[in-house]
Amino acid sequence: MSDHHHESFKLNTPEFRLLNNSLDRRNFLTKTSLGIGALALGTLMGNRVLGNVVSSIASENPQATLEEEILRALPHFAPKAKRVVYLxxxxxxxxxETFDYKPKLAGMxxxxxxxxxxxxxRLTAMSANQSIFPVVPSIYKFSQQGKSQTWISEMLPHTAQVVDDLCIIKSIHSEAINHDPAITFFQTGNQLPGRPSIGSWVSYGLGSDNKNLPTFIVLVSKNASKDQPLYARLWGNGFLPSEHQGVQFRSGKDPVLFLDNPQGYDGADRKEMLDYLSKLNTMQNEPYGDPEVQAxxxxxxxxxxxxxxxPEVMNTSDEPDEVFELYGPDSRDSGTYAANCILARKLLEKDVKFVQLYHQGWDHHGGLPAGMAKQCKDTDQPTAALIKDxxxxxxxxxxxxxxxxxxxRTVYSQGKLEAKDYGRDHHPxxxxxxxxxxxxxxGISYGETDDFSYNVIKDPxxxxxxxxxxxxxxxVDHERLTYKFQGRRYRLTDVAGNVVRDILT
Amino acid sequence: MVLDLTTFLGHLHPLVVHLPIGILLLAVVFEFLSYLKKFEELKYALSFTLLMGFLAAAVASGCGYLLSLDGNYDPLTLNNHKLAGILLAIVSGVLYLLTINPFKRLLAGNRPLFSGLSLGLFLLVNYTGHLGGTLTHGADYLSLNWIGAEVLQKPATVGDALLFEDLIQPMLDKRCAQCHREGKMKGNFSVHNLADLIKGGKSGSAVVGGEPEKSELYSRITLDPSNEKHMPADGKTPLTADEIRIIKWWIEKGMAKKGEKISKLKDVEPIKPLLAKALGLGVEISNPSDVPNSEYRINPDIPEGVTVGLIDSLRNHGLSVRIMLHKPLMLDLTLPSGSGNKLNEAKPFIRQAAKNVVLLNLSQNGLTENDLDFLPMMINLEKLRIEKNPITDAIVHQLEGLTHLEALNLNETKITKSCLDRLKQLPNLKRVYSWHTVDK
Incomplete structure (x- = not known):
């Protein structure tokens, strides 16, 4: 590299005149009005609106400063969890057929x-026109397992071994009855697309414990029937800065797309190149202040x-055989749920804050007994192994x-009910x-449903x-981690949500 | 629109009212000072001052009348204040007239009579002002009753305290009584005593024993501050989260009763630290595991903070620092695996932060117990990860004083069973991981 690279940039060529004279009308108005607005805002709101969070409001960029103040107050109380893995x-x-044992259905x-x-x-359009709603009990047997004597299905023999480590919540309920709004609701706190996902909120609020890996990593099983689609917006950042989106690691040669150097380039001066690029971007961003440039x-x-x-974390070759045995036969085949569980453990060991695994194929409108058998076979052992490991x-x-x-899913069968075969519709x-x-x-169970597992009767x-x-x-106090977008403050739980204190240690 | 203007002008009364007070008192001062040779000229200013005072008093009376339409004031005091205010305006007007032609002649130069009338004006200003003050601030605002009053005994323990009298009443007095009390019952509601609370106000009973959700008092203080019905209204200091919690608990468990000792109630333990704090007593937790919420279980020995820049120094020396809590400052330190050689340089800073470290992770760094000589200083350490290091049984000596240690990870180290046996002496140690050591 020649010497001129070590000077700071001198962009006096005509091409950069526009950039150099960039205090244009729009910028002038934005900057000055925000400043004045911020002063007024500071006086009006004082410290009250945001609780104790806001102690000062600088005039230059009120938005950023308010957000910074909110972030600076985190964590709001000593966290119990340092990382999350969401299966x-x-x-x-x-x-x-899994956890909610309903013995009274047996005779019905x-x-x-x-x-x-x-x-x-309301029912979905798929079964609303059925003339009858025939109750169907689980074809699979239940037994009590563990010291906690928790009822669990025979389809989950491995999960049964770790049941004393689980806190089973039987009274979860949702508002959405179809896949897209329901999964979007779980991932973002809203049924319509556009809000940040839960992992992005965690990344935004709490930052990273490992600077070399993304804070929010997503793994999707390859060995599941893709009956319902998954899409990147489920782990998207919504309106949060885009470095907080979930990064999907794939199986195979390229775990993260476009991460490898192009052919014929050895990457030796990559760092240097990025440093200059970063300088350029910073210069560009100075007059505009667009957070996306920073991202x-x-x-x-x-x-x-x-x-x-x-490559280091994806490499499982030095894992002993005993680990693969624990996670089951699929675990040697990269990209399966079992292999992803091993990977998840490795990422958690590296202090990645939020790891989310997705395993599709649970949408059993028909052929449920066979479908459940396959799903449980694919996931039961790896899931239990992850807990044990x-x-x-x-x-x-x-x-x-x-x-x-x-x-x-519903207590009644969707479609034709046979002695050994049935389906179940969506039940939120x-x-x-x-x-x-x-x-x-x-080792506890929380919440109860009625004899038909149709309504919650205790602790919803x-x-x-x-x-x-x-x-x-x-x-994180979910009411205090907010982000302003389109004129108002949003949070993961928006205007609802209560901490379920009864399940906390 | 008309209504709004009335309200607005009415609300000007507390502001305007100070003008006649000041001006008329000044007039009285002028009148008496002008007896002195030195201030003789002041008598020429008297007329004008009285005129100004009269005008101000008239405006104040007008605004005052509009304010009185709002209601919610003690009717008797209000009536007296109203009459005195109007009288004051009239008297000041009359006094003004007596200083100008043609009425000047009526006095026929009888100066002592005029001075007497001025003295009357002075007394009237005071009387009216006093009544006004009583209306806004309460009869006991400026009172000497405390001289003879019996000092309330502060309860010795949380259990001895009376839930309503020692905790709830003072809170309500502090936060609500400015507007809701005898003499100024906004919303026709007073928090003066329990009977008043149960009687409630315009919106019905304020407290319903056992049912905070149905209690108007509780729902009003927990509304979103932007809601018009949120109390305290108009930017007055809201109740703290702790206070709200205690009030909820009183309605729930205390069934909103009075004269009940806290020791008589059930399930006190979870909320005890809050009650103790509110009573100004030391925190006493008899059995920490009864306290369900992590917010409460904070080790009081952890120092509030560390020297400025220490956290940056730790980070600059290769440690990853996670702040777990700001006050007191709780730290989670991690030395990334494979960076054991950096430890020596970081040690001085680690020692400085030792008492703030709650979680420590030094796993997979090729460290021996000799490298960990700072461990005994970390007296508040709760979780320690030193797995995958060539550590031997001698580590026990470093751990002896760590009375808060709850979890210890010794996986894949060189410890033996005797080490595990000796660790049992640590009072809080609940989980020891020894995979690939004694248990293969």
Missing amino acids: FMSGGPSQF FGQSLPDSVRQGQ RITQYEMAFRMQTSV LKRRGLLEDTLVIWGGEFG RCFTMWMAGAGVKP VHVHDFHATVMHLMG
Whole structure:
């Protein structure tokens, strides 16, 4: 590199005149009016509106400063969980064949669901026109397992071994009845697309504990039937700065797309190149103050560090055989749910804050017994193995594990009911999730549903409550982590949500 | 619109009212000073001053009348104040007239009579002002009753305190009584005593035993501050989260009763630290595991903070620092694996922060117990990760004083069973991980 590169940039060529004279009308108005507005705002709101968070409001860029003040107050209380791994069972796993044991249904096979239970509640268009709603009990047996004597399905023999570590919530309920709004609701706290995902909020609020890896990493199983789609906006950053979006790691040669150097380039001067690019971007950003430019700078630098860190963390070749045996036969095949569980553990070991796994294929409108058998076979052992592995390594101390889908399934059969075959439609009014690890009580069941698992009868937990609780475990008061967008302040739980204190240790 | 203007002008009364007070008192001062040779000239200013005083008093009376339409004041005091105010305006007007032609002649130069009338004016200003003050601030605002009053005994323990009398009443007095009390019952509601609370105001009973959600008092103080119905209204200091919690608890568990000792109630333990704080007593937690919320279980020995720049120094020396809490400052330090060689340089800073470190992760750094000589200083350490290091049984000596240590990760170290046995002496140690050591 020649010497002139070591001077700071001198951009006096005509091409850069516009940039150099960039205090144009729009910028002038924006800057000055924001300044005046901020002064007025500061006087009007004082310290009251945002609680104790705001102690001073500088005039130059009120938005940034307010946001900074909000971030500076974090964490609001000592967090129990340092990391989260969220095993998202996409499609809506049935609670009847997994955790919500309903013995009274046994004698009711084929009987019509009493109106007193359904109470005219809405159904999906897929089963609303059925002439009868025949009740169908679980084809699979349940037994009591563990010291906690928790009822659990025979389809989950491995999960049964770790049941004393789980906090099973049987009274989760959602507002959405179809996949897209329901999964969007779980991921972002709103049924319509556009809000930041839960992992992005965590990344934005709490930052990173490992500068070499993204704070929010997503892994999607390849060995699941893609009955319902997944899309990147589910782990998107919404209106938060884009470096907080979830980064998907894929199986195969390129875990992160476009991370490798192009062919024929050895990458030796990559760092130098990025440094100059960063300078240019900073200059460009000075007059405009666009947070996306800042985000882009951050992402380039992260990508550079990931060129080393990602291959290292994705490499499972030095894991002993015993680990692969624990996670099951699929675990040697990269990209399967089992392999992703091992990867998740490795990422958590590296203090990645939010890891989210997705496993599709739980949408059993028909052929449920066979479908559940496959899904459970693919996920039961790896899930239990992840708990066991985290536990023996001491990581369950400060890792929160979450398992669950976007809604549950109906007590009545959808379509033709046969002795050995049935289907279940979407049911958002009650379903089961579990959490384990940091800060949640192990070996308990929380919430109850009626005999038909149709309505919650005790301790309901809304999706917003679930979000509030996860944020609480991470040390965040969900009411105080806000971000201003389109003229108002948003939070993950928006205007709702109560922390479920009864399940906290 | 008309109504709004009335209200607005009415609200000007407390502002305008100070003008006649000042001006008329000044007039009286002029009148008496002008007896002195030195201030003789002041008598020429008297007429004008009285005129100004009269005009101000008239405006103040007008505004005052509009304000009185708002209601919510003690009717008797209000009536007296109104009459005195109008009288004051009239008297000042009459006095003014007596200083100008043609009425000047009526006095026929009887100066002592005029001075007497001025003295009357002085007394009237005071009387009217006093009544006005009583209306806004309460009869006991400027009172000497405390001289003879019996000092309330502060309860010795949380259990001895009376829930309503020692905790709730003072809170309500502090936050609500300025507007809701005898003499100024905004919304026809007073927090003066429990009977008044149960009687409630315009919106019905303020407290319903056992049901905070149905209690108007509770719902009003928990509304969003932007809501018009939120109390305290108009930017007055709101209740703190702690106060709200205690009030909720009183309605819930205390069934909104009075004369109840806290020790008589059930499930006190979870909220005890809050009550103690509100009563100004030391925190006493008999059984920490009864306290459900992490907010409460903060080790009081942790220093509030560290020297400015220390956290940056730690970071600059290769440590990853996670702030777990700001006050007191709780730190989670991690030495990234494979950077054990950086530890020596970082040690002076680690020692400075030792008491603030709650979580420490030194795993996989090739460290021996000799490298960890700072551990005994970390008396507030709760979780320690030193797995995957060539650490031997001698580590026990470093850990002996760590009475808060709750979890210890010794996976893949060189410890033996005797180490684990000796660790049992640590009072709070609940979980020891020893995978790939004694248990393979």
